[in-house]
Amino acid sequence: MKKTLALLMAVLMMISLFAGCGGGSNTDTKTTGSGSGATTDVPEFKAGLSIWGTSDSHGRGVSTAASWIESLGGKLIIDTGAFDADAQIASVENLINSGVDFLTFCAYTGESIIPAIASKCQEAGVYFAMWDTTVTDSTIQAALDANPYYCGTTNEDQYTAGYNGVSELAKQGAKEFALIKYAVGVATCDDREKGAAAAIKDLGLKLSYTLVAPEDVVKGVQDVLTNYKSIDAIFALGGSATYVTPSIQAIDAVGRTGKVKTAGFDFSDTMGDELTSKKASLFIGGHVCTSYYAEIMALSAWMGKPVNPEKKQLTINYLYITDTNGISDYQKYVIDNAPYSNDDMLKHLNSKSFDELQSYAAAFTIENIKAARAG
C-alpha cells in the first residue's frame, strides 16, 4: 500500500513538474520597455545564480534582486547548493550543464576558489560575473583579466561603510568602542575595520578592544564588557545574525542594556525587534542589488556589447537603517517590488560606459527609489 502511494505521489509530482515546465516561450527575442522609455531587443536568455541558500535574510535579498532581470525576457535558475568550496564548483557545473548563457556567483568561501570556477566557465564558454566579491590577489586578478568570459565584479565600499558606521554610532552618543571581526585575512572585514579605525581616530573616540572571530560570541562579549566597564558601543564588522544578536544577549547578561549600543553588517531577520526595543542602533546592509548589477554586466557581454570591458569592480551602496521605518521602506521599495522598472534596466544594460553604469549603482538609495516612484 505504501509503495503504491509513493508511486502515485511520484507520478503526480512528475505531472505537476511537467506542467510547470511547459509554459516557456519560443520567441528568440523580446522587445522590452514601456512607451516612455527606450526599447531594445533583448534576446531570450537563461541566467544562473549560484548561492549558499535563500533562507537567510541576505541570501533571500540577493536572489530576489537577481530575479529582477527576468522581466527583460529571460529565465533565472537559482542553485542554492553552494555552501562550501567543493559544493560551489558543483553548483557552477550544474548551472553550466543546465544550459545557462551566463551566471553570477559570490566567492564567499574565499577568493582562492575563483580560478577553478573561472576555468569551468571559460571551458564551457559561459559569461560570468561576481557579486559581493573583491579580488585582492594579483595572480587571481591577472587570470581573470585574461579570461574572455569574465565580466567584472560588484561589491560595496567596505572602508566607507566602516567609517560611516562609527560616525552614526558617535552621532547617537557612543564614545568608547569594541569591534568584533572575522578572522584576519577576510578582505571585506579588514577594510571595514580600517574604515572604523579611521573614523574613531578622526572623531576623537576610543577603541578599547577588538574581538577576533570568537567561537562563543556571548561569552566573548561578556568578558570584554566585564573588563572594560566604560565601553558604550559594540560594532560588529561581520554578520549581524552572527555577532549583533549574541552581543545583545551578552549586554543583557551583564546588566548594561540601554547603556551599550550595538551595530552590525548585513540585515537580519531579527533586526526589526532589535531596533524597536532599542537594543540595536544601526544595521548596515541591503546591498542586494550587487547580484543584479553583476547580471547586467554579464548579460551585456553575452549580448556582445559589454558595459564593463575593462572588468572593473562596480561599487554598490550600503543602506543604513536605524529605525523600523527604514525596515518597512526597504521591504516595500526593494524586496516586495523591484526598485527598477524595465526602462531603468534597459538604461543600465545600454550604459555607454562603465562610469555611467557606476553612476546608476551609486544612486541606489531608498530616498532615490522613493523619489522615482513618486515622480
Add this chain to the structure above:
Amino acid sequence: MVKDGQNIKSWLKIILGTEEGQTRRRKEKIKKIIVRLLPLIGLVFLVVLFYFLSDGKLVRTNNLKSLFNQAFSVFICAIAGVFVMSTGNLDFSLGANMGLCATLACFAAFVSTSLALPTALLVGVAVGFLVGVIQIYAKLPSFIACLCMMFILMALAQSLTGGTTKMLPPSMLGMKLDAVKIIVLIVYIAAMYILFEYTRVGKQLKAMGISEETCIQSGIKTGRLRIIAYMLTGFAAGLAGYFTLLRTGCASYQIGSTMTIDVIIAIVLGGMAVTGGSSSRISAAIYGTLMTVVLDNGIVLSGLGGDAQQMIKGILFIIVVAISTKKDKNAVIA
C-alpha cells in the same frame, strides 16, 4: 498445542525439501533478490525522471563528467563508511579529517607537489588510528570519540588556514584528472569490495554489527577490528581530501564540512541499515551516492532551483526511500 504441531510439521516439510518447502525457498530467494534490487530501482526512477525533466541534459557527456566529479569524493568516503557502519557505528570525524588532510596536503605541496598525496593519506590514516585507539583505550563511546576528534580537527584546519582559504601552487591548478580519477576509483572499489566481502576482516566487521559480545566471546579482537575500520575511513578522508583540493584549487577548513552527513545519507539511501550487520554491503554506498548526486544535479538541470530546491529534494528523498528501502525495523535509522 495443535498450532505448534502444525508449525513443526510445516518446518519439517521445508527442511525435508517437500514441494511446498521448495516453493517457499524459491519465493524467499526471489524476495531477497527484489529487496537487493530496490535501491537500483530507486536510482533508475531518478534517472528516468530527470532525463525527461531536463530534456535529456542529464545524460549528455559534459554532465556525466560533472556527475562523476561531484560523486567521486562521496564514493570514496561512503565506501569506507560502510566498514564502520557495518559495526553499527558512524565516523563523525570523517569530514573534518578530510578538511585537515586537504589543508596539510596544500602546505606540503609548497614544499614539493609530490608530497601532497602522501601527506594527505598519512594524516588521514593517522587520525583514523587515533580515533580507534581513543575509543578502545579511553573506553569512550564511538560517537563521543568521533565528535571530540571532529572539533579538534576542525579547529586545527581553521587555525592553519587562518579561517580563510589557501590557494594551491600554480603548477597544481587546472590539472585534468578525469582519467586518473576513473582508474583510482575502479581500483579503490575493487580493493574495498574484496576486503569487505572476501576477507576475514570484512566478515568479522559484519559479525560485530550483529553482536559484538558474541564476537568477543568467540575470540575475535574487536578492538583491533575497530581500529582497522577507522583507519580505512581515515585513508578515504585523505584520498578524498587530496582530490577535492585539486578540484577546488584551494584548501579551506570548510572542505568536507558536509561529507559526514553526505556519507550517512548515501549509505542509508542505498538501503543499508545504520545498525550494520549482515545487510551491510558496498553496493549500498554506490547506489546511494549516485542517487544523491543525480538528485542535486537533476533539480538544477530541470530549472527547479531556488526556494523550491530543498523542498523538491525532500519530497524526492521520501519517494526514493519509500521505493527503495526494505521495510523492517533495522532498515534505516529510526
